[in-house]
Amino acid sequence: MIALSTHIVSSCQSKEDPIGFQCPKCREFVPAPSFSLNVKNWSKHLPINKLQEDNLxxxxxxxxxxxxxxxxxxxxxxxxxxxxxxxxxxxxxxxxxxxxxxxxxxxxxxxxxxxxSTETPCTKHKDQPIQMFCNDYEELCCAMCCKNIHRICESVEPIEQKAEKIKSSASVGMLLHGIKEFDRKLYEAKQNQEKTITKLEDDTDALTGEVQSLKEKLIQNLEKLEKEYIDQIFRQRETCKQKLTKNMLYTQLMTEFF
The missing domain is CATH 3.30.160 (Double Stranded RNA Binding Domain)
Incomplete structure (x- = not known):
């Protein structure tokens, strides 16, 4: 977790307002868990893979x-x-x-x-494994359930047989097709969102660069105008001093003459 936090901080330090980071393993874009969090705390709020966590x-x-x-x-x-x-x-x-x-x-x-045994226990008889399926009540049951509760039911069959019927049914086929189609659309939506976020990141970086460049140009122009204005003031001062000096000399000569 510390290594992940270090990667996130290093990959976001060049961005003023980062909205995500690139996964160090698969290189996929990962959106920020919350924009209200400090970048240093993002790793603590990312979803956890339970299977990988168990392996730890x-x-x-x-x-x-x-x-x-x-x-x-x-x-x-x-x-x-x-x-x-x-x-x-x-x-x-x-x-x-x-x-x-x-x-x-x-x-x-x-x-x-x-x-x-790894068999699933019956909810009514916890010491008995589930073996049958009652179509009348649409519920799983064990041998004790079949003997006592479902003994007058018309359609009770082994769960393996029921599972095969469900797998081969048209409704399951349609459901699987619908799931695949939904998964495809979800993947496309994810790809589009990642492209949009990447473009947003790139546009943000580009605009930030333009603003910085414009700022530098404005500063340079202001400094140039300041220098030109100060130089002009000094030139005018020297011109005025020269005129005043000449006038003083002329006045002095006139005084001596008369």
Missing amino acids: YKTETVTFCEACVRENEMEEADNYCLSCCEALCDICSKCHRKNLMSRDHKIRRLNELSKI
Whole structure:
């Protein structure tokens, strides 16, 4: 983060009112997070890539408690909450179990995760994995749900079969096409905005240069006029002195003569 802040400051120091900076890695233009912030604080307010952030404190040998990390604390995690999908230290695990909203969450030791099934648990029977989909109620269910709640439903099928039907349906195809089209338009809009911002930056730099050049020319002209005016005053003074000297000599001669 310090290196990024240094890059931002160095790339914006030549601009009077910077509105963004160029990413040091991909060279894409990054707009300022807020024009009310000092350039030195931009890096603190940029969006964070959660996956990359996780990689900073999750390694093969050490996993840090995610609840502690959110509070800027680095405590090694020993447990994992299957409901929240978060690594927790022993202290946070105890608080997790005491909390009324999370007391029913399943917490396991990290070294036991490889032995735990990755199937999604049923919301009604937390010890049962989701296996079926009820078309009558349009909800996911487990074997216990099929036996008790959905036993009289007319259309209950495995989730794999339901997923294949959804994937091959025309509505999903249209949705995917719409998403691609939206993504294309969004990319074009992003490109246009970046071009506009770049042009704005260039125009700002050009206008700033013109103003500076005009200022220098005005100063030079004023200094030239000042010099010419002062020289003219001195020349007039010398002319007047010469005339006065001649008059004084003439007066003196006339006095002596008479």
